[in-house]
Amino acid sequence: MPLIQITLSTPTPLPAAAVTALQRESTQLMQRILRKNPALTVSSVSQLPLAAFAADGEAVASAASLLATITAGTNSAAEKAEFIAAAAGMLGACIGPTTAPVYVALQELPATDWGYDGRSQAARRAGSQS
Template structure:
């Protein structure tokens, strides 16, 4: 049940590009990380460059982006995570053009501390194993 927050320094990013980002990250969650598309959330956060700082200075005149994903700890190998990070970086460049410092981070959360629809991942996987 991954949750991805995508911050893009373009408050006017066209809706079709936003949709392509959401669809692309969902696809990568499925193909690279083995996640369920129905349980994947993508939140796109559009901000002005003046609110995004690199080297202590507001970004001006160029677009940048950062993806942060929350996934359940222990459910993916290092190779899977590396593949996702590389492919998400490529997706950002393809859809947004050259980016000075685009980043992708995966945060692994303990299954007892991470839930969806009121059910912890620990309980979800335990119930799933009992089926």
């Protein structure tokens, strides 16, 4: 049940179809590489004003980052590295050349510390084992 947050700053706002494509592709990467259920993968795209990102203290025309929250211990280091590389490629293709680094972060939370619809991941696991 990943939660994906993509943040972009580009010279012109992305059209709705491009935002939808980012959401779809990031969900597909989660499914293909990290074996996450796409029906439980939620993604959002925030578009910041031009030059809202800075690198080396200087505003940049285009930049992107992706933060995905997953349950700790559910993926190997190799899987996570593959996802980071693929997601960075996806973002780079979306925004084009940039002088800013394109960050991708996987935040792992213990199963007791997060969930959805009012139940933690740990509670869901315990319920499915009974």
